[in-house]
Amino acid sequence: EIRKDPVNPSHATFNLFVQAQTCKDVKHHFAALCRQLDINPKDFSCFYVTLKERLNYWKAKALWTKLDKRAAHPDYKQGKACIKNKCLVLGAGPCGLRTAIELSLLGAQVVVLEKRESFSRNNVLHLWPFTICDLCGLGAKKFYGRFCTGSLDHICIRQLQLVLLKVSLLLGVEVHTGVEFQGLIEPTGDNGWMAKLQPGSHPAATFQFDVFISAGGGRFVPDGFKHKELRGKLAIGITTNFINRHTAAEAQVAEISGVARIYNQKFFQELLTETDIDLENIVYYKDDTHYFVMTAKKKSLLKKGVIKQDYSNAEELLAPANVDHEALYRYAHDAAYFSTGGKLPDLQFAQNHAGQPDVAMFDFTCMQRAEHASLVRERRGKKLLMCLVGDCLVEPFWPLGTGVARGFLASFDTAWMVRSWGMGVPHLNVLAERESIYQLLSQTTPENTSKNYAGYSIDPKTRYKRVNLSSIQTNQVRTVILYLLNRDLNPSQLLPIVQALKLLKWCQKHTLGYENVNVEDFTQSWRSGLALCALIHHFKPQLIDMSSMDVSSVVHNNQLAFSILEKELGIPPVMSASDLANSGQIDKLSMVLYLTQVQSAFTMPAK
Ligand code: FAD
Structure with missing residues (x-):
């Protein structure tokens, strides 16, 4: 069958929309398409169906088939599960848009706000197999022909955003760019x-x-949420992009998908000897650009003049005034040149959003992680479900490339939560289930998640191999809500205070008489670690020898208690032993949650 070029103007516009390579063009052609077909994009609930009816174009059909297949999944209840819900999504990064798509499939009205006008990030994201399968299912290849061809398992952030923006618009999501969210206004x-x-x-x-x-991405913390800082050893990441001219010579150069130092000491040693560049690891992906991400050692950055003065504080160390940009460009260039064996001809920097060489240095010493993935606020009888997804839930370490994979998992989990919310499940249960699932996120890997990618849906059971949807109980969440939202107290929420007091009394009762133990609160009293050890000893004396404990070996005591509780009772630690040893770092809320789990484990009737 010979296909003719489209004569219908809307067909031509649809082609332009599908091929558009900037956020502005996508929006422009989409608006033109809506005008030509006389569809109001505000009619979100029937937008996609009307579009399909009116755009009777063979090229669009393959895409409709894919989207229809997705939309037909029973989880969405024919797009009626969240028909009454109105969702505001902050941020049109990959995770904001991916979540928006799911919410619109559930039938909700969805508005996305993005402060930037353009998508300009060249940097490349590693994709786990399930994300590739997921994106193919949304028609990624129709929008971006080169998507994951052959064995490629990555995409640049800009392209991913474009694909997801197009799908969002087709499904009736309202996406506004150039508008900044500055806070919530109470009813x-x-x-x-x-x-x-x-x-x-x-x-x-x-x-x-x-x-x-x-x-909203890393470091964006909406009001009401608390972030935990995981401080590791100093880690300085450098990303850089070079122009890809797509020549045969460039095509031949092999990618480097994570040469960790321990695996290839010889390579890093040669790099150091020949160039004075000292790296922990380096990744190279051939994508729209030649993209490199590496972790560099401070000493070599100082030696090469990239960092001007040494400071112990990472913020001061990497402050713009302390960085010599020309030296940084040389450093990135030389590392890229050496690691590809000098085979990438004529390495020229691609430009970033500001028209400068696309080289950037980031501090990964402190990684943020939200303590809770969700919460509910209530004012004047109007409830608001608040959820975090993507980097603002758990900040990824880029060289490991976990960002978008865990980001999409959390997008699906969030959609599952909104589904329960829309279907009228009591909000404490909604929160408890979400927090139970969130506990798994940081441990997920391509190996421990289900391999049946085609079977993935927003239902967590289709993705996580072992998921206990009620590992966190509603009474624990109640306490969370209370602690976070004490401004919102109403009589029905007083119950958690009573529960927290009961927990305290229970701890006091079972640690009574132990030397150097005096439980009075959920912070200070636990610092030395002896109170936790005493609780263990009271219920399981065989697990711990109290007579050998030393009140001043604070970190050791805490470590011991944490590991016994984890090994024997399966309760993962909520903070590091050194955090607990430092009374300023003890988080009351985490402690209450932890002790609640300890209490239920010890008081559970024997099977
Ligand atoms: P993001 O992609 O960060 O998107 C958040 C969006 O929210 C942004 O578009 C931002 O403009 C918008 N926003 C923020 N605040 C507001 C507000 N108040 N109002 C309106 N809009 C707002 N990961 C890698 O694996 N490798 C890399 O090399 C890499 N490089 C990166 C470079 C940069 C500059 C950034 C910011 C991130 C990078 N990442 C990288 C992380 C990666 O982009 C994310 O893991 C991935 O995009 C998923 O993030 P997200 O959707 O949660 O957030």
């Missing part, structure tokens, strides 16, 4: 929850919603 009068935006006169400022998804 007043008849109004529900709204957002304070910049510019304030933006039409989305009148949108009232009952679900707020924060996908």
